[in-house]
Amino acid sequence: MSREKSSKRPKESPAQRSVCPVACSLDVLGDRWTLLVVRDLMFGRSRFKDFSASPEGIPTNVLSERLERLVQHELAVRIPAADGTKRLAYQLTEKGEALRPVLEALRDWGLQWEPGTQALISGESAGL
Amino acid sequence: MSREKSSKRPKESPAQRSVCPVACSLDVLGDRWTLLVVRDLMFGRSRFKDFSASPEGIPTNVLSERLERLVQHELAVRIPAADGTKRLAYQLTEKGEALRPVLEALRDWGLQWEPGTQALISGESAGL
Numbered sequence: 001m002s003r004e005k006s007s008k009r010p011k012e013s014p015a016q017r018s019v020c021p022v023a024c025s026l027d028v029l030g031d032r033w034t035l036l037v038v039r040d041l042m043f044g045r046s047r048f049k050d051f052s053a054s055p056e057g058i059p060t061n062v063l064s065e066r067l068e069r070l071v072q073h074e075l076a077v078r079i080p081a082a083d084g085t086k087r088l089a090y091q092l093t094e095k096g097e098a099l100r101p102v103l104e105a106l107r108d109w110g111l112q113w114e115p116g117t118q119a120l121i122s123g124e125s126a127g128l
Numbered sequence: 129m130s131r132e133k134s135s136k137r138p139k140e141s142p143a144q145r146s147v148c149p150v151a152c153s154l155d156v157l158g159d160r161w162t163l164l165v166v167r168d169l170m171f172g173r174s175r176f177k178d179f180s181a182s183p184e185g186i187p188t189n190v191l192s193e194r195l196e197r198l199v200q201h202e203l204a205v206r207i208p209a210a211d212g213t214k215r216l217a218y219q220l221t222e223k224g225e226a227l228r229p230v231l232e233a234l235r236d237w238g239l240q241w242e243p244g245t246q247a248l249i250s251g252e253s254a255g256l
Contacts, residue, residue, distance in 0.1 A: 016242075016244065017183070017184040017185070018182075018183040018184045019183075019244055019245055020164075020167075020183070020184070020238075020247075021234070021235045021236075021237075021238025021239045021242065021245035021247065022164065022167050022234045022235050022238060023164055023184050023238075024238045024242040024244070024245045025234040025235070025237050025238035025242060026160050026161075026163060026164065026234065027160065027242075028242070029234075030158070030159055030160035030161075030163070031158055031159060031160070032154050032155065032158035032159070033154075033158075035150065035154060036148075036150065036151055036154065039148075039150050054146075055145070055147075056145040056146045056148070056151050057145070095241050098237055098240065098241060101233040101236065101237070102230070102233040102234055102237055103150055104233075105230040105232075105233045106149070106150045106154065106157075106230055107149045107150050107153070108229065109149075109153055109226055109227060109229070109230055110148075110149025110150060110151075110152045110153035111149045112226065113223050113226060114144075114149060114152040114153060114156070116144065116147055116152070117147055117148065117149035117152045118147050118149070119149065
């Protein structure tokens with residue numbers, strides 16, 4: 001997808017540390033939690049309570065902030081929950097889905113080098 | 129490389145949040161700076177002053193802490209500097225080199241989705 005396709009993409013952030021694409025990616029993703037919420041979205045989880053129930057036990061205030069950040073950076077969008085209530089759910093955008101190779105690389109590295117790791121059962125369908 | 133090959137690999141960390149390999153990888157790598165130091169090591173930089181001179185301007189106290197962490201997690205080792213002084217330099221281990229697919233995936237995502245990014249000149253030889 002070309003960059004021009006979306007007119008809503010945020011402009012270059014003043015917090016951007018350099019033009020290095022790795023650095024710019026880490027400006028958005030570089031913390032212990034953001035990519036775990038992206039992982040959960042790839043697992044098909046969509047609701048606040050679903051993310052909150054993940055085994056890492058993300059604190060709710062951190063989860064709120066990360067979901068807001070995902071939306072702000074257009075990695076995810078808010079959608080109506082499937083249960084017909086007025087609650088909101090979250091869904092990855094194309095930009096968010098494009099993080100799959102990053103998560104796969106982190107998964108592969110973790111499986112090879114970090115003792116005691118194993119792919120989560122719910123990750124099998126998502127390939128994580 | 130099998131896990132058994134190195135007897136010095138640290139045991140499962142008490143700070144490990146789950147057995148998910150993505151989470152365990154982020155326990156080590158999940159911040160804005162660690163992977164940039166790994167990037168610099170892949171660029172062939174080896175000395176404190178080299179990392180410090182990178183365009184992102186890593187604060188020296190953060191750099192000291194991250195280098196220590198890389199050594200502690202066996203992503204890098206300290207070696208004598210090539211200039212014959214008693215100064216130290218750093219070099220990636222096999223475990224650190226194995227992060228190349230992670231950095232490549234972050235680079236590719238950044239180039240496609242983050243405005244204003246471009247591969248660093250010094251990264252051409254390293255493929256980043």
